[in-house]
Amino acid sequence: MNTAGAEEFRALIAARLADLDAEDALGQAGQATVELDQQAVGRLSRQDALLSQSMARATQARRDAQRTGLTAALHRLDAGTFGYCEDCGDDIAPGRLRLDPTAQLCVDCARG
Structure with a gap:
């Protein structure tokens, strides 16, 4: 990969x-501990808050996984192996890398 291409992907990442x-x-508030205050919040409202908290944590886990993949892509750029099928x-x-810079396999190998 040439220098201009590498810089394009580095900027994208x-x-x-x-x-x-x-x-x-933005997601930090949704992961906060749900307080038990039966005077102010009913049981169903608390269950809804717990569900929202669970969804916020799952979303955070997905963002963490994306961050890990993007960081690995930066390391591959530094090592000169970015853009080559493993x-x-x-x-x-x-085009595949622009859509998903974390891709490590060409289309043929990804298909199996």
């Missing part, structure tokens, strides 16, 4: 990491 950081900041060594299509 950095932008996606920044988006994840912004989403993290199974066969062929180039991964740039």
Whole structure:
């Protein structure tokens, strides 16, 4: 991959990491501990709050997994292995990498 291509993907990955950081900041309130105050909140409202908390934590786990994949892609860029299939060594299509910079397999190897 040439230098211009590498810088394009480095910028794309950095932008996606920044988006994840912004989403993290928004999602922190949803993961806060649900307080038990039966005077102010009924049982169903508490269950709804617990469900919302659970969904916020699951969303955070997905963001963490995305962040891990993007960080690994940055390491592959630094090592010069970004854009090459880990199974066969062929180039991964740039369009595929623009959609998912964490892709580690070409389309043929991903199909199996």
